[in-house]
Structures are given as C-alpha cells and as structure tokens.
Amino acid sequence: MRQWNIGVYFSLRFQEIAGALDSSLADANITLVEDSHRNRDCQVTLTLKQSFALLESLRTCWSEEVFIFTCSDKFFRLSLQLLSRYSTWLSSHLVAKNACSSDSSSNSERAINKPVEDFIYVMHDVGFLVAELSGDYLEHVLCRLLESCSSEVLDLVRRGFLQAIRSLTDYLPILKDRMVEGISERSVEDLKQLKGISATYRMTSKLPVRHSPYVSAILRPLKTFLDDERVAYLSKELKNELLHSIAERITSRYHEMASDVVNLARKTESSLLRLRQGAQRRAGASSDAMDSNISDTDKICMLLFLDIQEYGRNLAIFGIQASHITAFRSLWQLVAPEDRQAQISF
Template identity: 25%
Template structure:
C-alpha cells in the first residue's frame, strides 16, 4: 500500500496523469516542487527495496521508470538553466535534489557534457598548438582558466564559500573537468606523448606535470587533491608518458659518448672543467648531465642515481683493464729487452728511459685487432700523472656534485635516504681511488729507473783505481751530477697537476727507492773490493811480497776505491738533502 500511495502521490506532483489546468506539467516544475518530489521519490525507493520480489513491485515498475525519467528531465532543465543564468539558489536546489536521490554523478556528467567539453574541444587540439608554436604550456595555461571562470559558482556551493548551506558530495574539478581534459588530450593531441625526440618529450612532460601541480592548487582541499591523484584518468595520463623509453634514449646517448671517450681516454681534455684527460672530463660531464634541468625527470630519479653509479663503476673497470694491459706490455717489453739488449747498453748513462714520457712507442699491430677501435698505445708518465691528478680531483668534486645537484633533487620528492645515496656514490669513487697506488708505482718505478741508471756507474769505480796509480780521490764521481736530473725534470713538468699529498707520497717513495738502490750497489762494490783485497793478500803472501808493501805504508787501490765510495755516498746524501729542501718548495707550490 505504501508503494502504491507513494507512486500516485509523485505522479500527481509531476502531473504525469495530467491535471485540468496543466499547471504542474513536467516542464514547469519549480525548484521547491522538484525537491519535494525528490523527497517522496527517495521514500519510494526505500519501499521498493524493502519489498523486493513482491508482485506489486513488478506491477508498478513501468510507472516508477516514468517517474524517474520525468524527474531527471526536470532536474536537467533546472540545472542547465541555473548554469546558464548563474543563479546560485537554483543550482543549490538542483544539487541538493541530485544528492537526495543519490545521482550526484548525473549532475557532474551534465556539467562535463554541456559546459566542460565545448570549452576543452576548442582549446585542446592540434590547431591551437600550431597557433602557439606547439607550446604545450600555452595550451595548458588556457585550460587552467576554466576552473575560476566556469566552475567557481559550483565550487562555492559545494565548499560553502558562497555563504549558503554547503551541498556536499560533489567534486566537479575531479569528476567532470579533469576527466574531460585527459580525454581530449588522448584523442585530439595524442602526438604530444611521442618519446622519439627526448628534448621535446622532456619539455612537454615537464609542462604537463606543471599543469597538474597548478590544477591541484585549484582543487580547494587536500581531500580533493587525493581524489584527483587516485582518479583513473590520472593514472591513464601517467601511463601515456613513455618514461622508460625516454630514459633508454638518454642512457644510450650518455653511455655511447662515455664509451667513445674511453677509447681515447688519455687524450688531452678540451673542456674547462678542471680535468686533464678526455676520459675523466667526459665522465664528469656525464655525471652532471644526469641532473641537468633539461634531462632529469623526478619520476626517473632512481634510474639516474643508478646511472651515476654505473658510470663510476664502468670507469673503475676501465682502469683495471688499462693497468692489466700496461702490466702485460711491460712484462713483454722486459723479456724482449733482456734477450736483445747488451748489458753495457742497459747500464750506460746515455740510456735515457725518460723517452717514454715524451715519445710513446706505438702498440704493435695485431691481426686480431679490429679496425674500428684505436690501438692502445703504452701509457706515458705524463698521462699516468694526469690520470692520478684527475682521480684526486674527482674525489673532491663528488661532494660538490651531490650537494649541488643530487641532494636537492632528492629533497624535491621527499626522499629521506640521502646519506645512503651519497655513501653509494662515495663507495664507487673510493674504489676508483684504490687503483691509484698501482699506477703511482708505475710512475715511481719509471722515475727511479731513470735516476738509478746513473747509480749503476758505481760498478766502474774499482776499474778506475785498480792498478792505475791514480791519486787518492777528493771529489765525487761524475755520474752523481745526473742522479737527480730526472726527478727535477719530473717535478718541473708536473708541478701544477698534483695535490700536496700526492707530491709528498711520491717524493717519499722515490727517495726511499733511490737510497735503497744506492745502498745495494755500493755494498756490492765494497764486498767485491774486500774479496779482491783478500785474494791479492793471499797471493802476495804466497809469493812473499806482502811484507815489503806493509813496510812502505802506502795507500792501496782498495783504500782509494773505498774513499771514492765514501765521498760519493756523502755527496749523494747532500744531493738528497738539497733536493728535499728544493722539492718542499715544489710541494708548497
């Protein structure tokens, strides 16, 4: 009975059965009458739900459908009229009625179809972009004018800023404006999502993200922003941007340039970033490039951090390969030199091993070598020093890179593990620095080899005094004048390349090695002289001639040899002391 009574009452209010005067025809329903009908309709729905399955429900179902259609038709007319005239009272009445019959989405769909869509179709299209130099930001700027100009009345009603009662349950920006924008973008300007040109893609993606930020500021509340980000259209928009493809293009570009630089890794850098070699200069540029405003995207932060780590790790691997090649080349060279070079040439003071630092020997051609890659030539001392200087510079610069480029990017998106990221980068740089001692050993060995080439002439001292009747020596040997020349030349050439710490460590290693070698060679000569002296003494004793010599009390040849060695040792110590003083100024310089 309640169902029948409610249906008849609504039909009478709507005039569906037709009144005599026609005052209550469907097209002439006033706001209060619509709300009254909606209240009664709500009761009817309640009764129908409770009586589900009853034969009476099936009997009145066509009449309920007619009531629903008539009510919605009346609501549509009033709502659209209110939108056109801007009458706040009428709109509030309609919105309240839609909410009463649980049809809030119908109102949002009406607004989207009759107000949002015509505006967006006029703005979001290829012609508009062409008229604005394909500037996506110009199109989005125009789109953003819609909410304050066309949606403000509804927003005021649903937020309570208009002064009347708040009509809750609506979000026209999220449920009507935003989906229509995304639909138009996908259908009418689909070319904007193409990732083929990374520079254009970056520019358009950035413009879109800025648009979303500004649209969120128009939502009016954090709850509305949350609904916007959870809307299916939001995720659909994000999926349209092919970020993995964009990153892959950037990755290939950066990695290719870096690998090409490693092929010519020891060429001089043409840049002005403070690095000496092409390899380290290019690595630094690639590291920074990942965080450039025109390349970096917040959504790809983790990938760019990983790329930084990969670049540093690749450089470490390259250093290992270079060292192993040099080690193999040196071993092969030493074997050939021992088998083909006379001893007198290797010990001659005219043999200048510093030629390696100025005129590198080309690598022998190999039948298995590919023509596309350059032949790796032996490292020169200058190249090795430049490499060590660059690695030291890199260690100091990585902090600058993190603080000025990476850390702000992490803060932008709220990443809290900044120290972990920094530790990962520093671990890679530390691994690179751990390669330095091996390369420094090569430099030290090269310089020591040049210096010690003169020290081998200590072996000539016995020959100069044995059975030559020369006077007792009072001056150092001539070979000592050249001992420190290679070291001084090295210091002059590389004064500006090395840090103070590198200079101190290098000098300590060179002086220690030279002192040890000089000690060894003089000890060998003294031991040999002693043995020769004892052998001669035994021979003279056997001949009975030693007593006459002892009576004479003259200086023996062995005494002259020992005297010369003592003078040479004192002179060597003096040169080292002087060199230390001079080179301390070099360190300070």
C-alpha cells in the same frame, strides 16, 4: 608519460649517456680536453677528455632535462656503472703502462710510450672528481631530485655514491708509485756507472781525490721532473710527497748498487789474498810488505765516500736532508772511514 614508454625512454637515455662515456674511454691514451672544453665553467679544472666525459655523463643523469623520478633507481644504478667504467679504464691504463713492451696490443704500446709525467693529469682529475662528486654533485642529487624519498632511502643512495666515489682514491697511491718508479729508474741509468769503479781502482796505487762525474747526473731526472709544466697541476703537499719519495727510492737503489760493488770488491780481494798468501808460503816469502798497502776495497770506499758527500750536498739543493733518509745512513755506514762513522756531515 605512459608506463609502457618509461622503459623505452630510459633505454634511449642509457645508450646516449653510457655511449658517450664509452666512446671516450675507448682510447687507452691519456688525452687532454680541447681548449673549448677548458673554457666551460664547470670543467675548468679538469684536464682529461675521459674525466670530462665522466662528469658530463653523471650530471646528465640527474639534470632537469633528463631525469624523471619514476626511473630514479635506474639512474642511480647507471651513475654507479659510469663510475665503475671510469675506474676500470684507470685500472686498465695502469696495467698497460706497466705491461711488457712486447705486448701486441696497439693500445697498450701507446700507453707504455707515454711519459709517467702524464699521470699528473690523472692524479689531478681523480682528486677533483672525488671532491666534486662527494660534495656539490651529491648534494644536488639528494636535495633537489630525491627530496621526496625517505631518509632511509637517501642514506642508502648517499652511501652507495660515496663508496663508488671513494674507490677512485684507491688509484692515487698506485699512480704515485708509478711516477716515483719511473723517475727513479731514469736516475738508475746514471748509477750503473758505479760498476766501473772497481776496474778503475783495481791494481793501481792511485788514490781518489774528488767525486765521480756520474754523481752530478743522478738527480738530474728529478730536477727535470720538477721543472715540467705539468707539475703545476699538483698540490704543494703532493709535490713535496713525490719529491721525498723519489729521493728515497733513488737513494735506496744507490745503496743497493754501492753495496754490490763493495761486497764484490771484498770477495775478489779475499780470493786474491788467499792465492797470494799460498804462493808466498810456498816460496817462503813474507807478506808484511803487501799487508801495509791500501787495498782495492779501501780505495773504492774512499771514492764512494767522496761521491755520497757530493750526492748529499745535491739533495740539500732540493731541500732534502740526506741524514733523514734511512738508505743514506746505511750508505754512509758502508763507505765512511771509522773516524767519520758517528756523524753525517759534509
């Protein structure tokens, strides 16, 4: 091939390879690959159209039919650009997922409406791509196509690829946190019923004898998530990490909301007590009889204590020991009676 044709050749290949990936990444939605793609041996473990397009484009760069040694530096640069574009798509998608619902962009609105469980596909594909590209793919590039280069050049190429590939792993903690946040927020909807406890036990002599109905629903979103067929794409280790992270986040919110209820009850009770004592002093009456009654705060704490014991038993169903969660220990200290403070048991 003449020298003056090499630039034209690479330009055409660039448009072909980069264009195919750009076309796939133009869709802000998480899009599953078609069944025909799933049946291809090299792609059997990828789930998303965007991930499939990236790996296809990267492999095309260094295939025997496309690669020419004279353009090795250009194909190397193109490979890094492809990884960067995929990384940008991941970043943009996560931003869109977390954007305000008033965003006028139709792509952002579609992304927002996607369930957080779809991030399982992204986490799976990123993990697969990192393993594949830093393993067999990189060795293919170095050993088969760049074997004529010096060891110094090979080392630079290796480090360049690994740096670009590892940048993908930076999104895994973000994806995990998005999933934990999304699932736990569903549980918060049931926890909002805590606000009604104060009204139920204010100005009444009735004492709680069983836990509140809302407790049984708190962990329902977690169970629904674990029963979802998409969870099969998670490794056992990652599934366990998500399980414990979601439980910890829910328990933390539980503690925050219960603290608000108890603190508000105490402030309200303190204000009412001062008013009553002032009225009694003016009337010359004794406050002994009133002081012997069980306070509203005590009744609220009694109910919350029943609630968190049931919540702890429900956590145990998922294999989680409530006493190992810092927020649960704080919750226990908040509402448990004095003779039960020392040890968490239910």
